[in-house]
Amino acid sequence: MEKALRVGIIGAGGIAATVHIPNYLKQKNKVEIVAITDVAKENAKAVAKTFNINQVFTDHQEMLKEVELDAVSVCTPNKFHAEVTIAALQAGCHVICEKPPAMTVEEAQKMAETAKQYGKILTYGLSFRHTQEVDTLKRFIDENELGEIYAARVHAIRRRGIPGWGVFTNKELQGGGPLIDIGVHMLDAALYLMGYPEPDTVFGVTYQKLGNKPGVGLAGHWDWENFSIEDMARGMVTFKNGASIILESAFAANTEKHDEMSVSLMGESGGADVFPLKIYQEKHQTLIDTTPSFLPAKDNYELQMERFIDCCLNEDQPISTAEQGVILQKIINGLYESADKGEPVKFFAE
Template sequence: MEKTLRVGIIGAGGIAKDVHIPNYLKCGEKVELAAISDVVKEKAEQVANEFNIPHTFTSYEEMFQKVELDAVSICTPNKFHYPATIAALHAGCHVLCEKPPAMTVKEAEEMAMMGEKAGKILTYGFHYRHAPEVELLKRFIDGGELGDLYAARVTAMRRRGIPGWGVFTNKELQGGGPLIDIGVHMLDTALYLMGYPEPDTVFGVTYQKLGNRKGVGLMGSWDWENFSVEDMARGMITFKNGASIILETAFAANVEKADEMNVTLMGDKGGADVFPLKIYQEKHEALLDITPAYLPKANYHELELRRFVDSCLEDTTPLSTPKQGVYLQQIINGLYESALKGEAVKISENVSI
């Protein structure tokens, strides 16, 4: 009989009830949703009733004590990723933690070390890696079609896309704004396609020009009087292998498109834009643009959750690894530090994993 993964959910907000729980249910008999915890009792009970989850708790510590679990999804604000992950790994659970890994590099390092010590899977919710465009382009890259990838451009821009729900504009709970929320997705996608090179130096600037005043909201009305994060971040990252990335991300900016999420890669044998996928090469004395005639439709989140479940059941390495999480956290925190200091920041070489 096929083993069933007993899963617990930490945090009963939108990402849990709209993404994690429905996609776990699509896994059928492979998954049993056994428990959910949230500091707000009513939220946990409401989600549990909606999805027939038998056990509810207001603390994950009590959940781990009273319910035997194999794995957990951590769907809390960023500030609580670290303590929840450490507790889950200590309790012997595999962990899928929503992005970003943590609030600090030290937290990300300790999470990675705890995962290794516990012998459990620790992975992060970077669902764009599972996009058909990314998977196809990765095959081109692995086949040498783009050659040495030495430059990239990362874009995660919204015209007026400040979230009007949740805690996305609360720096204390989230650690930042668009850089750590949406920019991190495209940054991770670029790094993944580039082979996750080790970062060397970052230079970043942040702005708070539109979020702290009333304005048109395309994603609901936000609490502009308590807006404590950046509304735009820009930066440059260099890597120890000589590669570089230019990054631009915003919740709100005076640009044409309402929402643009993209990665551009440049190699010595070819380049590409990822969304939509278009590959640029020089062959047979001609410059060529290559586009796929067909790509399958895919629910990135569903693939992410299915693959996490399979990794847990089959003891295979997940697509997103803890060491990659540390590199990503180094870059994010380095960009914020650089913006605060007004100068480039050298990434520490002392990665303790």
Template sequence: MTKTLRVGIIGAGGIARGAHLPNYLKCGDKVEVVALCDVIKEKADQLAEEYNIPYVFSSYEEMLQKIEIDAVSVCTPNKVHYPATMAALEAGCHVLCEKPPAMTAKEAAEMAAAAENAGKILTYGFHFRHAPQVEVLKRFIDAGELGEIYAARVTAMRRRGIPGWGVFTNKELQGGGPLIDIGVHMLDTALYLMGYPEPDTVFGVTYQKLGTKKGVGLMGSWDWENFSVEDMARGMITFKNGASILLESAFAANVEKADEMNVNLMGDKGGADVFPLKIYQEKHDTLVDMTPTLLPKRDYHELELKRFVEACLDGNVPLSTSRQGVYLQQIINGLYESARKGEAVKLSKNVLV
């Protein structure tokens, strides 16, 4: 591979404009963004002109066929993650795919297998892993400060935070609502800090109580008449090592805080809240709380893109792996299945291919 990574971006929406493109540019001469595609070509043309991208297409198939590219960012609605990623891997590209991995666990497993067979990197846009709070806590965990982490709580709650743009409320294109959009971030953070244990059984419930009604929107007005996803999801996940996670995620709920994203961990030697970081232990016959005095300020997306580029150029293992993505997708789909059935769901042992 050359020392300059030639990158193509699939999807010209908000995440491409706000996170991927500006942070690729911060990588300097290590990266050249050479192509951009979107089904709405006018949107791609506008973004390409703004960022001086030489080639613009209306389909990723054409882009991958006509332009020599080393790596691809997949910045599309969730439904397109699988076909776009598979096409990019087949074309010999490394892939950074935005979260969630896919629409189904089967798709995520096929994506992981395709990446391994092609010898290419497939990683996902879980930028909270790159937060300083997570990195510091991971060092404490790896040093045994929390002991065996056997329980966790995952919170991704908004009071009235239904996105008033994009396709976030379209179940056909996204696969779900807050669980698969914001809940997946905190769930991945918890799983990462717990060592990504193998899931066993899930029980989930979903609600659609506020999204289908006209109301106050803290993130713009939404199309409440065509709201087809859940506005709240709750669940419990158990793992084969005996650990468990309680999860709560909402776009809209009658709660105090406008926005709360957090992970709480409980181990047999200590516990922790991640955002903000606080560690709880018993030492020398005393219950103690530890809070970092100073944490570095950083752009999570910037570090995520920088590390992806370095992994592609240097052959490093990315922080988020394709196999972890399979477990995560299996949990998400299991929770939705459980909510539909009204009963706990035992997750398949054979999802990894």
């Protein structure tokens, strides 16, 4: 058997306990989880006990110094992504960091530069990119079935889905609300399918109309008195190749559906809705709609972690790269900056 990947977990919250650790364990012939760290020691000890992780720390630097690791999962609040990821890369570890990449563009750039400097893999937990729908449509796009994709719409909208746990409503620790938590997934999926074009101009608006008052919570009861994020973000992104994306993301909005996560693409030779997958074309003077009759049922989180493990073991590049993380961070921060200023934000060539 090939040498098992020695993995450490940084951050013992929900995403570590429900996504990273269980899916590492599904690849137990390839992975050994040897340590976990969290500033809240009792949290780290509880997760370690549940999953039989032998070594527990409260300081990530101490863990990185004392334990021989090949890779780490960064599952901290967003504020600490850059600091922890850079430390892990400098310690010689490959890293999968939860989304969004960072709090600022400068942090995302430093993370990418450090990964390159130390020759390590840095990828992000953008799990929708690993869905069967996206995998399938990417093959169609690679065969030029849609032609040039010049327009997209992305929706990540909940009717009353403000998280009632964790630090999701704390702007200081998270950097934002639905845009950087659920909107980022749909935005990344669209950008990936469009070839991750370079952004040119963004225009964004944000609203805080529902989250800062009590109401019905479909995802637990949130702390409305300390609600410091937006409950809705809307925006438009134009790219240097002429393409554009229109985006809507909300934790709380007065809509019919309780939860909508969708990407729509429009190209010269065809279009597609991604969730669920349906392709629209004109062929032989006929308008054709194509729906797959079967897609494998593999869980996207499982596939994300499996791909990360294989990239580490085989020294392959992941499909979600650090450089793409910088572009994603530019767009996110540009939308927030535009919303704050009330005017478009234009990116200039570096």
